[in-house]
Amino acid sequence: MSVEQLVLIIVLIIAVLTAFLIPAILQIKKTAKSAEDFMKATQESLNPLLSELRQTIEKTNRAAEGVEESVRNVQRLTKSVGETGALVEEVNNLLRQTGLSCAVKTASIGVGVKTAISVLAKGLIKKGGEKDE
Secondary structure: OOHHHHHHHHHHHHHHHHHHHHHHHHHHHHHHHHHHHHHHHHHHHHHHHHHHHHHHHHHHHHHHHHHHHHHHHHHHHHHHHHHHHHHHHHHHHHHHHHHHHHHHHHHHHHHHHHHHHHHHHHHHHHHHHHHHO
């Protein structure tokens, strides 16, 4: 093979490569431009969405803090109600004990008054009957 033939082969190879590389490079350029346009459009549509998402997360965090505070308040309330229930039970037991002795005393006084009235009534009836005779 002569030098001229080698140069001719190299020129043909470069021509074939150029013929195939130029359309490939142009296609890569078009694809890159399309990808860039897609990225811009996506970014434009995602920015408001991300902003809304941030706001929603902030609102959710504030709501969660409010719920946590409400739960703490409910826990304090139930604890207070439990303590109040225990105090009411103690007062109830005390009233039962005191009320029982008070009821016995009241019943005793009632029986005593009834008996006294009965005795007085019998005495008045007898005296009233003696005067008539």
